[in-house]
Amino acid sequence: MPLLEIFRLTHRFAGLCAVSDFNFSIEPHELVGVIGPNGAGKTTVFNLITGVYKASEGSIKLNDRELVGLTPHQITRSGIARTFQNIRIFKELSVLDNVRIAHYGQIAYTPAEALLHIGRFRAEEKRITNLSLDLLAIFKLDDSANEKAKNLPYGLQRRLEIARALATRPALLLLDEPAAGMNPNEIIQLMEFIRWIRQTFSVTIILIEHQMRLVMGICERLVVLDFGATIAAGLPSEIQKNPKVMEAYLGVEVAS
Amino acid sequence: MTKLSAAYFALLKHWQTLTGYKYFWPVFLIAGLAFCAAASASEFLDLYLQLILIYVGINIILTVSLNLINGYMGEFSVGHAGFMAVGAYVASLLTVHVFPPGAVNILFPLAILAGGVGAALIGFLVAIPSFKTRGDYLAIVTLAFCMIVKSVLENIDAVGGPRGLLGMEKLTTLPWVFFWTVLSVWVIRNLVYSNFGRGVLSIREDEIASDLMSVNTRQVKIIAFVVSSFFAGIAGGLFAHALQFINPRMFDILKSTDILIMVYLGGIASISGSIIGAVIYTILLEILRPLGIWRMVLMPLMLVLLMIYRPRGIMGLREARLFIPLRDLVTEKLWRQKKKEAPDASA
Numbered sequence: 006m007p008l009l010e011i012f013r014l015t016h017r018f019a020g021l022c023a024v025s026d027f028n029f030s031i032e033p034h035e036l037v038g039v040i041g042p043n044g045a046g047k048t049t050v051f052n053l054i055t056g057v058y059k060a061s062e063g064s065i066k067l068n069d070r071e072l073v074g075l076t077p078h079q080i081t082r083s084g085i086a087r088t089f090q091n092i093r094i095f096k097e098l099s100v101l102d103n104v105r106i107a108h109y110g111q112i113a114y115t116p117a118e119a120l121l122h123i124g125r126f127r128a129e130e131k132r133i134t135n136l137s138l139d140l141l142a143i144f145k146l147d148d149s150a151n152e153k154a155k156n157l158p159y160g161l162q163r164r165l166e167i168a169r170a171l172a173t174r175p176a177l178l179l180l181d182e183p184a185a186g187m188n189p190n191e192i193i194q195l196m197e198f199i200r201w202i203r204q205t206f207s208v209t210i211i212l213i214e215h216q217m218r219l220v221m222g223i224c225e226r227l228v229v230l231d232f233g234a235t236i237a238a239g240l241p242s243e244i245q246k247n248p249k250v251m252e253a254y255l256g257v258e259v260a261s
Numbered sequence: 262m263t264k265l266s267a268a269y270f271a272l273l274k275h276w277q278t279l280t281g282y283k284y285f286w287p288v289f290l291i292a293g294l295a296f297c298a299a300a301s302a303s304e305f306l307d308l309y310l311q312l313i314l315i316y317v318g319i320n321i322i323l324t325v326s327l328n329l330i331n332g333y334m335g336e337f338s339v340g341h342a343g344f345m346a347v348g349a350y351v352a353s354l355l356t357v358h359v360f361p362p363g364a365v366n367i368l369f370p371l372a373i374l375a376g377g378v379g380a381a382l383i384g385f386l387v388a389i390p391s392f393k394t395r396g397d398y399l400a401i402v403t404l405a406f407c408m409i410v411k412s413v414l415e416n417i418d419a420v421g422g423p424r425g426l427l428g429m430e431k432l433t434t435l436p437w438v439f440f441w442t443v444l445s446v447w448v449i450r451n452l453v454y455s456n457f458g459r460g461v462l463s464i465r466e467d468e469i470a471s472d473l474m475s476v477n478t479r480q481v482k483i484i485a486f487v488v489s490s491f492f493a494g495i496a497g498g499l500f501a502h503a504l505q506f507i508n509p510r511m512f513d514i515l516k517s518t519d520i521l522i523m524v525y526l527g528g529i530a531s532i533s534g535s536i537i538g539a540v541i542y543t544i545l546l547e548i549l550r551p552l553g554i555w556r557m558v559l560m561p562l563m564l565v566l567l568m569i570y571r572p573r574g575i576m577g578l579r580e581a582r583l584f585i586p587l588r589d590l591v592t593e594k595l596w597r598q599k600k601k602e603a604p605d606a607s608a
Binding site for chain 1: 448451452455456457458459460462463465466467469470471472473474475476477478479484488578586588
């Protein structure tokens with residue numbers, strides 16, 4: 006059974022069709038890349054899956070549960086976490102708090118217990134803090150746990166964002182251009198890192214990317230979007246030779 | 262100027278050494294309560310000074326509670342005086358018309374509590390537009406709310422209409438103000454250093470990201486608005502029974518502005534800042550009273566200078582260690598130690 010199944014997803018912004026008739030499915034433990042030229046609708050698809058936008062038509066099912074109509078935090082709690090194209094960590098907060106916030110849905114005390122610091126409060130806070138510190142240690146961010154997130158170097162901010170997403174305990178991780186702003190050397194490291202994340206946290210990953218080197222290197226399957234519609238899908242080696250894809254990326258004349 | 266800033270940093274440093282002193286809070290609470298009780302019983306402080314201290318306490322409650330919305334959550338609410346009005350009227354109606362005159366003294370805390378609950382209910386309603394609107398637009402909504410409260414009160418004859426309500430006994434004594442101030446600071450501090458408080462902070466940083474990180478932003482906003490307006494209502498009840506007279510004009514936008522000034526003077530997202538802001542503003546207003554109308558020129562001028570030289574207020578986005586729960590301080594200390602032991606371990 007597929008983990009995520011998207012059926013005839015369509016989304017319009019005041020007449021402009023950003024995503025049209027998009028079909029997609031992903032099995033557990035797959036690593037699939039979504040590529041396409043700028044403005045093809047890749048990030049819109051992520052925003053639709055995570056509930057930032059409400060789909061105009063179509064359905065999105067996670068483990069056979071309909072997601073269209075749920076709020077973003079409900080979708081996150083049902084097992085989808087994401088990162089952002091331009092990093093959106095909580096800049097003024099500490100690295101530790103960034104990760105602790107992502108545990109929001111897993112905390113078992115009520116507002117009344119929080120206001121008076123009684124009951125389950127202490128035990129739960131301790132548990133969440135330890136979980137967060139462990140996660141930070143796995144990502145080698147523990148030395149900066151009390152640093153403000155904005156003071157981290159760019160690469161570590163990206164890493165923190167992934168750690169924060171994993172703190173919500175997702176089954177499906179959506180990475181939106183994780184290689185943005187990285188040099189070729191860093192991209193090779195990132196490839197290893199993404200493989201490692203999939204192993205360690207046993208998550209399914211969908212990856213949006215511009216860097217062909219990265220997608221070709223790690224993705225098991227690719228979907229190519231242009232003007233909000235799928236123009237090709239298949240193995241990376243097939244996609245590389247697909248004339249339609251070359252046309253979308255390079256223009257008609259070069260391709261022919 | 263350099264001398265002043267040196268003193269400022271010396272004070273900060275001194276504050277940090279104080280926090281190592283674990284008996285500070287128990288001693289402060291007992292001594293504070295004893296002082297307040299003695300002052301109100303034996304009148305070694307004259308009534309005028311007592312009244313100023315009462316206003317300081319009320320303003321601390323107002324400032325800390327508004328800071329929850331404007332500082333920690335990063336919204337801009339200008340309706341705080343409206344919540345205060347609800348609390349003031351509910352509490353006053355109870356003590357004047359409902360409670361038996363003989364038992365008013367004993368039932369006073371109940372009246373104050375009822376004022377807080379009344380304001381909290383209204384705060385719940387105001388939280389709803391905050392789901393959809395943010396920033397300037399929410400400011401307009403809260404402004405409208407403040408105007409609605411004022412005109413509703415002006416048009417109900419049962420509460421005196423525009424003439425206002427009187428007949429309250431002077432029930433707000435220094436020990437009661439001390440108690441409610443400590444309670445409100447403690448509860449709001451607790452909220453800030455909890456899961457829900459972190460949710461409030463994350464809404465300020467990035468609301469969409471916060472929702473996507475499993476934070477139930479609606480729940481967080483409701484909690485923040487309800488708690489904030491509850492304490493505004495408490496402050497309103499205390500205010501009404503300190504002044505023994507209220508009318509709707511006291512709770513207009515200008516009153517909200519006063520509270521806003523104290524919040525931004527002390528610094529956003531800081532409980533210690535709010536306390537400092539409320540104390541400085543209230544006392545300065547009294548000290549400058551002899552200047553007459555010039556006071557209203559000098560105070561805004563100070564604000565302008567403050568915003569230019571310290572745009573985040575005195576304690577903006579920082580917290581005195583006294584208010585940080587020990588647990589968080591200990592984690593911080595642990596990491597500092599670890600860093601010292603292995604300085605080259607940072608990746």
